[in-house]
Amino acid sequence: MDLNTIWFLLIATLFIGYFILEGFDFGVGILLPFLAKEDVERRMIINAIGPHWDGNEVWLITAGGAMFAAFPQWYATLFSSFYIALFLMLIALIIRGVAFEFRSKDESPRWRKFWDWAIFFGSIIPAFLWGVAFTNFIRGVPIAENFTYVGNFWDLISTFSIIGGLVTLTGFILHGAIFLSLKMDEKLSERATQFAKKIWLPNLIIVVIFIVETYFFTDILQRLGVNPGFVPMAAVLSLLAVGWLVANKYAGWAFIVNSLVIFFSASTIFIILYPRVLVSSINSALSLTIYNSASGPYTLKVMSIIALIFVPIVIAYQAWSYWVFRGRIVRDENSLHY
Amino acid sequence: MEDLVISLSRWQFAITTVYHFFFVPLTIGLGVLVAILETIYVRTNKEIYKEMTKFWGKLFAINFAMGVVTGIVQEFQFGMNWSEYSRYVGDIFGAPLAIEALLAFFVESTFLGVWLFGWDKLPKKIHLFSIWIVAFGAIISAFWILVANSFMQAPIGFVEENGRLIMNDFGALITNPNVWVQFPHTLFSGFTTGATFIAGVSAYHLFKKQREEFFTKSLRLSVLFGFLSVFLVVLVGHTQGQEMVKTQPMKMAAAEALWDSEDPASFSLFSIVDEKNKRDILSFRIPGVLSLLSYNQFSGRVEGINQLQARYEQLYGPGNYIPPITISYWSFRIMVGTGFLILFIFALLLYFIIRNKNPFQYKWSKFLPFAIVLPFLANSFGWILTEMGRQPWVVFGYLKTADAISKNVTVGMVLISLIGFSLVYASLIGADIFLLQKFAKDIGQPGLDTSEPMDFWEKGE
Structure with a gap:
């Protein structure tokens, strides 16, 4: 395996980690106004992700940094061509992050309501946009010679990419609902489970539509064949299993298997892409690949050594932080932190 | 555009x-x-x-x-x-x-x-x-x-x-x-x-x-x-x-509004410059102090904007190199x-x-x-x-x-x-x-140290 492939795998890992982790806290943010009936419940819900959302978001920041370092042409082309979409995502992430910190620091109901909706919109916008973005990666965007993007914002919007957005949106809501059924006290946990049951079927239907569309709008047939192989199959089968696990209230298993759904689905996208990183809809020869968009071998080598040392350390202490805050959130004013 | x-x-x-x-x-x-x-x-x-x-x-x-x-x-x-x-x-x-x-x-x-x-x-x-x-x-x-x-x-x-x-x-x-x-x-x-x-x-x-x-x-x-x-x-x-x-050096020359190279170089106390015509409108300078800051001694050449501009044009081609x-x-x-x-x-x-x-x-x-x-x-x-x-x-x-x-x-x-x-x-x-x-x-509830007014400084004067 060459260094370019290793970096492709590493960036794929960072994005998959990001979707599994931030996926549930996006879902929790979206569910916040609907599941909670009173202020103490809203605080319980926020407390469930309070210690983690920021660490989860760093997976994205690191993925961005890794793209910049290992595949600067990919980073430059992607970020400039998805300009308006990224701008919307940044605004959403800004108000969301601040909202978590600010909302409980003033008693006024208007203040809290404002930030609760900031959390909602700050979660729903990126949850949708990520699906749009990844659909466009495989569908292709108008890239001409010298990696120059010749389209505009509207070229990123199609029925296919909107369905893709709905896949991540409903998927993350399901993920968040399952997470809350695992973390909340009995009353709230029950409500979260009911919500997970309700969102599961729409999520499944949208996923199926997306898969069908994939055969029309991408070159998946040439790349993977009619039988796409283990990974995409595993994604669908795990999603079916999640439905059963949620219905039978195996919250812990449901969360693990739904994380596998995200793992297998996102992996499928990266398998379709490889070795390309951004497909050109103008001419496949103009696509960005892990070779024509990469940094020099020296940079890749230095960065590989650093990643090899530090990625396991990061995973270890993040896992430890989840272990510290294991267990359900207690409905008790005094034990809830802000 | x-x-x-x-x-x-x-x-x-x-x-x-x-x-x-x-x-x-x-x-x-x-x-x-x-x-x-x-x-x-x-x-x-x-x-x-x-x-x-x-x-x-x-x-x-x-x-x-x-x-x-x-x-x-x-x-x-x-x-x-x-x-x-x-x-x-x-x-x-x-x-x-x-x-x-x-x-x-x-x-x-x-x-x-x-x-x-x-x-x-x-x-x-x-x-x-x-x-x-x-x-x-x-x-x-x-x-x-x-x-x-x-x-x-x-x-x-x-x-x-x-x-x-x-x-x-x-x-x-x-x-x-x-x-x-x-x-x-x-x-x-x-x-x-x-x-x-x-x-x-x-x-x-x-x-x-x-x-x-x-x-x-x-x-x-x-x-x-x-x-x-x-x-x-x-x-x-x-x-x-x-x-x-x-x-x-160009950054320092600009920060000091130093048009021409000097040795010893002067430090500007107060300058208002006309950037377009490359001249001072008003300038008070203390001789030697910029050399002192640059080299820890009262002598030493500090390059000026005009000389650097000329040198950069030779090095990098025609253009404006003045910040x-x-x-x-x-x-x-x-x-x-x-x-x-x-x-x-x-x-x-x-x-x-x-x-x-x-x-x-x-x-x-x-x-x-x-x-x-x-x-x-x-x-x-x-x-x-x-x-x-x-x-x-x-x-x-x-x-x-x-x-x-x-x-x-x-x-x-x-x-x-x-x-x-x-x-x-x-x-x-x-x-x-x-x-x-x-x-x-927000200093909160009456804390540990508010029960008695205390003086933590020596009684002065």
Whole structure:
């Protein structure tokens, strides 16, 4: 395996980690106004992700940094061509992050309501946009010679990419609902489970539509064949299993298997892409690949050594932080932190 | 139209960066100070230090969130608005950014979560360990981003291949002499910012005679820490100026409004220049002092703007290589001026503390809280000088700012994002200041030290 492939795998890992982790806290943010009936419940819900959302978001920041370092042409082309979409995502992430910190620091109901909706919109916008973005990666965007993007914002919007957005949106809501059924006290946990049951079927239907569309709008047939192989199959089968696990209230298993759904689905996208990183809809020869968009071998080598040392350390202490805050959130004013 | 895209993108970069850098130095400084307070608490087991840790820690957390979210824009905008720059130097510039995320952002955010939510869940020592990790994370983050910035100021450790810069010496990148003056200067400025903040808030309460033990202890710690820090800022700043004369003489010439080379070179006390016609409208200069600053002696040639312009035209072809002089000149003076003012204030307070006299018996002490804004001015203008003084280059000697722009980005796109970001930044700073002043004034329930009015200073006069 060459260094370019290793970096492709590493960036794929960072994005998959990001979707599994931030996926549930996006879902929790979206569910916040609907599941909670009173202020103490809203605080319980926020407390469930309070210690983690920021660490989860760093997976994205690191993925961005890794793209910049290992595949600067990919980073430059992607970020400039998805300009308006990224701008919307940044605004959403800004108000969301601040909202978590600010909302409980003033008693006024208007203040809290404002930030609760900031959390909602700050979660729903990126949850949708990520699906749009990844659909466009495989569908292709108008890239001409010298990696120059010749389209505009509207070229990123199609029925296919909107369905893709709905896949991540409903998927993350399901993920968040399952997470809350695992973390909340009995009353709230029950409500979260009911919500997970309700969102599961729409999520499944949208996923199926997306898969069908994939055969029309991408070159998946040439790349993977009619039988796409283990990974995409595993994604669908795990999603079916999640439905059963949620219905039978195996919250812990449901969360693990739904994380596998995200793992297998996102992996499928990266398998379709490889070795390309951004497909050109103008001419496949103009696509960005892990070779024509990469940094020099020296940079890749230095960065590989650093990643090899530090990625396991990061995973270890993040896992430890989840272990510290294991267990359900207690409905008790005094034990809830802000 | 392209000119307009460039100016709007530059405005957006400047606004985002200056805004982001309101929060970063305060995070760096408060992080270390809160960690010191918690260390004292764990060692002495005195409740008041726990209370102090929580009080200043809450202000730290409010500020931290703002630093994080503006930092994401900071990382993304290189690709969004400056994609030609990203293509040209990504091989080198991307590396420290990725390392920063991997080594610093992960520990900062994970351990801050653990610290904020883990008061009752963790053994004291592990909780203390968490805040030290957060504080070190912020410092490591500063180091790597300055490795990246130093590359733009004094490029090193690369070769040019197929129209791109390719890294060939990572060691050179991190031992860049520019980093090793810029990093300590920024680090100690951060310490100064945190210390001034604590000292200013404490002064506010001490003047009002509120919670005197709590705030006297805070004041003493912050004044000692702040005095040492700002002293080091000045010391390193002097070395940094000497480094600048070597690597970016044009920046120094602009900062000094020095039109023609001089030996010994004079220091400008007050200059108003006519940039268009390249002449002074008004100028008072002290002979020899610029040579002294540059070389630690009263002689030595410091190059002037006109000679450098001529030399750069020979080196890089025709063009204007003169940065905005008025901005560089005044940024330099505001930075240095506020820096020395902070040094003076800390020295004054230190004098009172050493003599154990209460400065809050004097009316002028009412104005001490306003000193909180001084480091923010110094930090912002320091960066404005660093970045504006490098113009027209984005990577000195290799890539001009005008050539660094994203080719597909239109005026409309930048306008939307510029207005959008500015509106969000403006409303958030409002909310941030509202919360900071609310919690800085909130001295809580009658605490351990308010039962009896106490005097922690020797009875004066």
